Amino acid sequence: MLVLLRKKGGAAATAQVCSIAKRLLATTTAETTTAETTTTKGSPAEEHYDIIIGGGGMVGTTLAAAMTKNATLADKKVLLLEAAPEFKGFDASGPFLNRVSAINQSSIDLFKSIDAWPHIEAARCKPVKQMQVWEANSDALIQIQQDNFASDVACIVENKLILDAVYAHVRAAAPNYKVLNKARIQCVSLPRESGASNTRVQLQDGRSFSCELLIGADGCNSVVRKQMGVDVFSFKYDRMSLVANLDLNIEDGCDNSVAWQRFLPNGPIALLPLSDKQSSLVWSTTVPHARQLLAMEPSQFVDAVNEAFCRQYPRMDVADKAMQAVNAFFGNKGSQHLRQYPPRVSGLQERTRATFPLGFLHASSYVCNGAALVGDAAHRIHPLAGQGVNLGFGDVRHLVETLAEGAYAGFRLGDTQHLIKYERKCLAKNVPIMVGVHGLHSVYSTQFSPIVLLRSLGLQLTENLPPIKNMFIKSAMG
Ligand SMILES: Cc1cc2nc3c(=O)[nH]c(=O)nc-3n(C[C@H](O)[C@H](O)[C@H](O)COP(=O)(O)OP(=O)(O)OC[C@H]3O[C@@H](n4cnc5c(N)ncnc54)[C@H](O)[C@@H]3O)c2cc1C
Structure with a gap:
């Protein structure tokens, strides 16, 4: 039967x-x-x-x-x-394998408690000592450093490890x-x-x-x-994440320990450090765009990634003015950590591109x-x-x-x-x-001016108000 x-x-x-x-x-x-x-x-x-x-x-x-x-x-x-x-x-x-995870401090503590962390550390993993998150439509940015806390911000580990x-x-x-x-x-x-x-x-x-x-x-x-x-x-986000392992143009002796994330109009693009010369890309975007990126020639793909991190998107005047006002109010404390730009990507590791529905x-x-x-x-x-x-x-x-x-x-x-x-x-x-994570996706998925203004203010105020920033970091670190 x-x-x-x-x-x-x-x-x-x-x-x-x-x-x-x-x-x-x-x-x-x-x-x-x-x-x-x-x-x-x-x-x-x-x-x-x-x-x-x-x-x-x-x-x-x-x-x-x-x-x-x-x-x-x-x-x-x-x-x-x-x-x-x-x-x-x-x-x-x-x-390096293309499936990696940013593991927060709470998860690291779990692995330590079950005696699994020494195995991971002895193999390979990359501590993230700093993180910069910024947006495409205004100057708003947030920087998280290791010195906000005693421990690393996170650690990038391959899933199979x-x-x-x-x-x-x-x-x-x-x-x-x-x-x-x-x-x-x-x-x-x-x-x-x-x-x-x-x-x-x-x-x-x-x-x-x-x-x-x-x-x-x-x-x-x-x-x-x-x-x-x-x-x-x-529900489905009608977005896909494209992952890939990338070679970076970093001078010998410089430490690749920053995680970069930029909110683009179609979704965030992130570079997570894997080693001194390589990072993992996680680019969340619309399904047709993800497919297009997947099909590109490697050199064209590398250009697209570099452009995504540097390109000037249409600015919102009122958001820029609001950022200036916030920074002036806080005595320019917001710019105490100067805006940085990610290293240039120089190559794509073969067969590491893959997409995942979200x-x-x-x-x-x-x-x-x-x-x-x-x-x-x-x-x-x-x-x-x-x-x-x-x-x-x-x-x-x-x-x-x-x-x-x-x-x-x-x-x-x-x-x-x-x-x-x-x-x-x-x-x-x-x-x-x-x-919170779904809310972030929603507010960064729109170009509607009042929302762009509010999210830029939110990000910049978080950067300028240490108690809020610490609360935000603590919750991200688990
Ligand atoms: C692009 C991308 C990047 C990500 N980055 C991060 C990150 O940086 N940090 C982070 O915290 N999270 C990240 N995530 C999320 C993370 O990958 C998932 O949360 C995680 O893989 C879930 O693990 P899991 O073991 O619960 O489920 P899964 O990984 O889905 O494992 C389920 C297992 O069950 C097995 N299985 C399925 N059905 C059956 C069945 N009927 N019988 C027996 N076995 C079955 C499967 O074979 C599989 O091995 C990311 C996700 C994506 C898509």
Whole structure:
């Protein structure tokens, strides 16, 4: 019957397969015991785990690694299910990869606490000591230096290096912690639907597992979230981010440690330092423009990037006058750090250009009986503030804390009464950042004069008022 339904194709057939599989799972649930391997009449042995993590991206794997380092959770039986083939590791002697993240201080502290940071530092990562954000339609700018705080502003790390650092800990925790690759979750049956005490998970290849708690770390199209049935607020930005690794024209001995971001009429363009001579480009723009940039000859592309950072856009007289007034009021303190220009780009690293669609998503709830969400499965934001995966790592910290407290107090791992504490902590942290980042995207996506004036004033006042600036930096640093 399953084969016949599959032949029909499309979402309807998949939904039907899922609902039949769910009914089958529900029937067998009643016969399941909490033993590690359970057998039901006529069905193959099914493994039971305390926790199953669905999705072994940066967030899911960091969660597994953080649990191995927690005294209360280290001896739990945990399964990490990842749809992709086995992770082949990271080669620090090879060229820089094009997927990188700006990791904030709070995430660095998490990696330090689970002993993963030394691995990252020993391989390669680039501390950001200064950041300059400025806009195209006025003189407004903000500069953030390392000396605002004792620590670096952020650190640029390749995504695969983060995975490598955390995978090492998950592998070392075998046999309690197990990773299954090419394991795509197709269906989930939650306790409230089946009347059972466990959550059941079925893979696309037919294998199934049960657990006390299923954690959805399966990204923005999360199957786990869909099966939880939570409301989702989401939309597309009709923008794409183009990433690429670029060679810079920097004199020997000069330090490439500044992150640059300019708000252009179509979206922000950012250069994040990778090494003394290379930076990572993240250029968010309209879909047709992103496609055009992707198709350009390398030399033409390099010219387009240089032009984007330097080009004079139509100015707004009233915004310029307002900037002058603000600077005069603050005794020109605003220009104490002179406006700088990014280094010229001299080349494009081969095969590093790629584009990614951008969207916003927030799940109305991160937990239900027997399941919880972390990372992009729960929230997805525009990359303009480099906060997406940092929010996910914040979820990891809160979830590990909550699960350890709950297990210690004798709660079942999947008990909503306890999981709700995790949700509360995450919402308090994530929602203001998500609203702020979306707000920034909105105010910088318009050329409407009053908005240009207001955003220029906002940026310049933030630059001139140390308490507001520090608050802003603290929240960006996590
Ligand atoms: C251009 C760009 C730049 C960015 N820059 C930054 C930055 O500088 N700083 C920052 O903090 N954030 C940044 N982000 C955001 C960041 O990349 C994401 O927030 C992060 O990758 C989310 O990680 P995740 O593990 O939650 O999800 P994902 O990376 O989407 O991982 C999900 C995993 O689940 C697996 N999976 C999916 N479905 C299933 C299934 N059914 N069964 C089993 N496995 C499944 C996938 O194979 C994948 O491995 C950026 C994003 C973009 C697009």
